[in-house]
Amino acid sequence: MSNEHAKNGNDFTPIIIDNKPYKAPKSPMTGSELRALAVPPIASDYELWLEMPGDDDDKIADNQAVELKPGMHFYSVLGQINPGASDGTL
Template identity: 50%
Template sequence: MADHDQSHHDHDGNIFIDKKRYPIEKDAMTGSELKSLAGIPQDYELWLEVHSGEDDKIENTQSIELKSGMKFFSVPPVINPGSGR
């Protein structure tokens, strides 16, 4: 019988946001929390790099279960083309 306490979870490993390494300190974080951790403006898009298919866009309110080696990248908000003049 294994005695596992879910609230006392090991947080070994790191995630990467815009190629910078961050230690995993929680089981899961929202897109907004990940942006705050990396100093990314909240209006930027955050994406999870997926090796077998299309990358996943992470919404600010979306909770992501963190796993060591996950790679995220940010993208500036889409600007309406042609509105600059």
């Protein structure tokens, strides 16, 4: 029932993206829709992750639908992290 309310704009699902609170207007939402909900929107060179209990979080693909629950925490990280990489200059 709450999903139907969210679709009609009468209800929102409170979620967190990058430590900021947002009100998701519907559920489920795709990774692309969640990226666009964030302010500023999450850039395409960043990955979107869902915090999970324990050590393993879930990477959310752009086309992946996520059934939202109140209080879900998402975060973004740079997709290509290359520590110690050299640009060729010394």
